[in-house]
Amino acid sequence: MKPRKVAVTGIGVLVRDAIGVEAFTGWIMSGGGSPREFSTFDATGFRARRAYAVDPAPVAVRLADTAGGLGLCCDDADIDCAGYGLLAALEAVAMATLDADDLADAGCALATTSGGMMDRFTEALENGDDAARLHANAKPASPATIIARRLGLGGPFANFSCACASSAAALSFAYSRISTGDTPVMLAGGCDRMRQADFAGFNALRAMDRESCKPFDVARRGMVIGDGAAFLVLEDEDHARARGARPLARLAGIGLSSDSHHITAPRPDGLVRAMNHAVARAGIDPGAIGYVNCHGTGTPANDVAEVEALISVFGAGGEGPVISSTKGATGHLLGSAGALEAVITVLALQQRLAPAMKSTATPEDIPFLMPSQTEPRPFPGDYAMSNSLGFGGLNASVVFAGP
Amino acid sequence: MSDSFVISSAVYALGGHDVLPAVRRRTGASFGLFELRRLERTTFDDNQDAARQRHTPVSFRMSRMTGELMAMAGFEPDGYVGADTGIVSGSSYGCAAVFDLHRRLCKGGPRGIDAVRFAQATHSFPISMTAIDHGLKGPAAALVSSDAAGTEALVCALDWLRDGLCTRVVVAAFEDFDTPIAEHVACTMPEGTGSVSEAMVLLLVETAAAAVERRAPVLAEITGLRFHGRRRDRGAQHALCLRLPGAERGPDASIAGADDPGNCLGATDLIKLALLVTGGSPLGPARDRTVAGSNPVVDDMSAAISRAAMPERVG
Numbered sequence: 001m002k003p004r005k006v007a008v009t010g011i012g013v014l015v016r017d018a019i020g021v022e023a024f025t026g027w028i029m030s031g032g033g034s035p036r037e038f039s040t041f042d043a044t045g046f047r048a049r050r051a052y053a054v055d056p057a058p059v060a061v062r063l064a065d066t067a068g069g070l071g072l073c074c075d076d077a078d079i080d081c082a083g084y085g086l087l088a089a090l091e092a093v094a095m096a097t098l099d100a101d102d103l104a105d106a107g108c109a110l111a112t113t114s115g116g117m118m119d120r121f122t123e124a125l126e127n128g129d130d131a132a133r134l135h136a137n138a139k140p141a142s143p144a145t146i147i148a149r150r151l152g153l154g155g156p157f158a159n160f161s162c163a164c165a166s167s168a169a170a171l172s173f174a175y176s177r178i179s180t181g182d183t184p185v186m187l188a189g190g191c192d193r194m195r196q197a198d199f200a201g202f203n204a205l206r207a208m209d210r211e212s213c214k215p216f217d218v219a220r221r222g223m224v225i226g227d228g229a230a231f232l233v234l235e236d237e238d239h240a241r242a243r244g245a246r247p248l249a250r251l252a253g254i255g256l257s258s259d260s261h262h263i264t265a266p267r268p269d270g271l272v273r274a275m276n277h278a279v280a281r282a283g284i285d286p287g288a289i290g291y292v293n294c295h296g297t298g299t300p301a302n303d304v305a306e307v308e309a310l311i312s313v314f315g316a317g318g319e320g321p322v323i324s325s326t327k328g329a330t331g332h333l334l335g336s337a338g339a340l341e342a343v344i345t346v347l348a349l350q351q352r353l354a355p356a357m358k359s360t361a362t363p364e365d366i367p368f369l370m371p372s373q374t375e376p377r378p379f380p381g382d383y384a385m386s387n388s389l390g391f392g393g394l395n396a397s398v399v400f401a402g403p
Numbered sequence: 404m405s406d407s408f409v410i411s412s413a414v415y416a417l418g419g420h421d422v423l424p425a426v427r428r429r430t431g432a433s434f435g436l437f438e439l440r441r442l443e444r445t446t447f448d449d450n451q452d453a454a455r456q457r458h459t460p461v462s463f464r465m466s467r468m469t470g471e472l473m474a475m476a477g478f479e480p481d482g483y484v485g486a487d488t489g490i491v492s493g494s495s496y497g498c499a500a501v502f503d504l505h506r507r508l509c510k511g512g513p514r515g516i517d518a519v520r521f522a523q524a525t526h527s528f529p530i531s532m533t534a535i536d537h538g539l540k541g542p543a544a545a546l547v548s549s550d551a552a553g554t555e556a557l558v559c560a561l562d563w564l565r566d567g568l569c570t571r572v573v574v575a576a577f578e579d580f581d582t583p584i585a586e587h588v589a590c591t592m593p594e595g596t597g598s599v600s601e602a603m604v605l606l607l608v609e610t611a612a613a614a615v616e617r618r619a620p621v622l623a624e625i626t627g628l629r630f631h632g633r634r635r636d637r638g639a640q641h642a643l644c645l646r647l648p649g650a651e652r653g654p655d656a657s658i659a660g661a662d663d664p665g666n667c668l669g670a671t672d673l674i675k676l677a678l679l680v681t682g683g684s685p686l687g688p689a690r691d692r693t694v695a696g697s698n699p700v701v702d703d704m705s706a707a708i709s710r711a712a713m714p715e716r717v718g
Contacts (some may be wrong), residue, residue, distance in 0.1 A: 004514065005703075045512055045513040046513055072655070096693070112547075114501050114502070115528075115547065118502045118505065118587070119502075119505040121583060121586075121587060122502055122505040122506050122509065122583045123505065123509050123545050125429055125506075125582075125583050125586055126506055126509040126510060127509070129576060129584060131583075132589075132590045135590035135591060138587055139495070139496060139587075140497050140526065140547040140548075141495075141547060141548045141549060142494065144548070145549075156556045156558075157548070157549060157551075158546055158548050158558075159546060159547055159549070160544060160545065160546055160547070161497060161526040161527065161545055161547040161550040162525070162526065162543070162544050162545040163527050163545075165527075165544070169544040169545075169559075170558075171446060171557075172544075172562070173558075173559060173562070175588075176558075176565075176566070180562075180565070195505075196505075196508055197504040197507075197508050197516065197524070198515040199503075199507050200508055200513050201504065201516055201517075201518075201522075201524060202520075202521075203513065203516075203519045203522030204513075204516045204517055204521050205518045205521060205522070206518075225451075255568070256489075256542035256544065256563070256568060257486065257530070257540060257541065257542060257543075257545065258489075258490070258534045258538045258540050258541065258543040259534075259540070260534045260537075260538050260539055261535065262535070263457075263522045263523075263528070263531060263532070263535070264522050270540065271580035272496075273486055273540070277568060280568065291406075291472070312687045315634070352695075363454035390525075390527065390533025391522065391525050391527070391528075391531070392525065392527050392534070392535075392543075393531060393533070393534070393535070394527060394531065394543050394544070
């Protein structure tokens with residue numbers, strides 16, 4: 001059987017400074033936001049104290065409005081656990097103009113960092129409180145379960161947690177379910193609350209910049225964490241056209257690989273394999289890629305390895321794609337980062353513009369063009385790539401094609 | 404499926420050595436009649452090698468069992484190093500080390516978190532350490548999903564093989580019930596009763612062409628895979644069709660006489676599959692079987708092996 005083509009027919013997004021694609025698009029193209037202190041938990045004991053933390057209150061209000069308008073019921077526990085994801089998923093579904101019958105056949109592939117509310121369960125256990133009352137929604141797949149139930153998704157289901165490569169793994173699973181004909185529609189995305197343990201861990205690793213994340217900047221010192229959610233509706237292209245839906249882009253190829261080298265230090269050859277696989281599966285040459293949304297965490301180790309990998313695939317002569325990292329704008333959403341950056345890559349491809357990099361004031365001397373601090377940079381061609389590198393040497397590359 | 408894929412090796416470990424203490428560690432509250440069976444850990448606890456120190460109990464076991472899996476599949480050491488070998492894991496809860504970080508934070512504040520433990524605190528740590536130990540450079544992913552997580556991991560492996568990302572995949576499923584998962588599992592059991600077991604199972608799934616080329620043993624040929632759709636009131640199911648080789652092949656010594664695995668949450672499907680393909684199945688010597696796993700997101704149905712009809716789409 002010939003593999004089916006996979007279209008993107010809807011997207012949804014939620015970050016600290018922008019709820020919804022319309023607000024997000026202009027915001028991200030102009031360089032996004034900056035990290036600041038937050039109240040999600042007490043961060044005063046940490047070396048780095050800033051983040052891109054979403055305020056849950058306006059999200060709950062927006063979700064109540066959106067869900068209520070659709071006749072969906074979401075209780076407080078569901079909103080607490082999966083509210084960000086629910087809102088982004090509902091936006092993607094609305095943009096794709098899917099109805100209840102479409103959703104009954106659709107599947108769900110979600111990415112998370114540690115998923116449900118086990119942190120609160122553990123806290124209650126440690127404090128001698130009645131932990132049992134907090135056991136619901138604690139499992140890692142709880143957000144995915146809530147989203148699947150609330151939206152009535154009856155197709156294939158999977159939840160991935162493989163560090164910062166989680167979203168790409170979810171996209172890969174969703175892509176295969178459609179290309180093989182298992183189901184015509186998949187919701188794929190990422191949804192994460194920022195957890196104190198992750199914040200503490202990256203502080204302990206001294207991987208966090210105290211001020212801001214400055215990808216590909218000579219003064220880069222590390223990452224800054226954020227939270228939020230992003231979803232894509234992936235759909236059999238023939239199915240989409242038959243029901244009159246307008247594809248935003250096509251998911252053309254995905255590559256996955258492992259460095260087999262070190263838990264926290266990336267190695268370029270693994271990412272090279274992932275990029276080459278993705279390009280090959282898209283049926284194109286690397287020269288067809290006009291833009292790469294890099295993993296670009298702003299840590300010294302990541303950016304060096306990623307540039308080296310990019311040179312290996314695209315050459316060092318300046319003929320390669322425009323590159324950028326959007327983590328200086330949104331923060332690093334960890335397991336959900338790949339989904340957010342897939343959405344950004346689709347938006348970039350629609351406008352043929354790479355988002356401005358507001359926090360990168362003194363760019364490194366690398367053989368790739370990058371946007372300025374204030375202006376997005378145009379790029380040519382019909383293809384764009386998004387890279388994800390996870391702890392443990394997990395690499396992923398996703399190639400999108402213009403509609 | 405246009406290509407043919409086979410299972411050429413299977414190993415597993417089941418809990419049973421240690422039973423959860425009758426009281427919760429912190430609260431002193433009783434677990435009631437609930438029984439939680441633990442995997443043996445003395446090999447990990449007694450090993451003081453520097454290489455072991457980098458591991459968690461789960462990653463240590465997965466790495467060791469991968470060596471056994473490959474040896475049983477007829478590989479020489481290092482014969483499977485490189486980008487042709489991928490690894491994927493499935494689990495319902497994932498790694499307790501991830502949640503232990505929350506406990507340490509509660510107990511010691513920011514000073515309770517150190518860089519080494521944080522680096523170990525991802526659900527993909529076991530597959531990453533196994534990839535590092537064994538030189539696996541193919542695709543790698545970790546599912547922390549439903550009680551059908553093992554089957555979902557197998558689906559990923561077949562995707563990768565079909566798409567040519569690699570020629571063989573180590574497919575792992577496990578459950579790890581260190582604190583606080585044990586306490587959480589207990590909360591989910593109706594009226595504090597029931598029995599759940601830690602487990603780890605690994606299958607080597609590869610293209611038939613690769614297995615034939617190195618004259619590998621074939622435990623089963625995977626002849627079909629399908630997701631069964633759902634309409635509101637029925638759970639989404641996936642079904643895997645197998646063709647088992649002739650009756651002349653006896654059961655592997657390592658799992659002969661194994662008990663019914665009981666409830667191993669996300670590892671149950673693959674434990675049953677391992678039992679089936681290695682001849683340890685209590686279901687008898689049937690040559691063709693369908694292994695069906697449901698999606699408990701909707702129906703909370705448990706995974707099952709049945710003599711169901713072949714799926715509609717085979718190939």
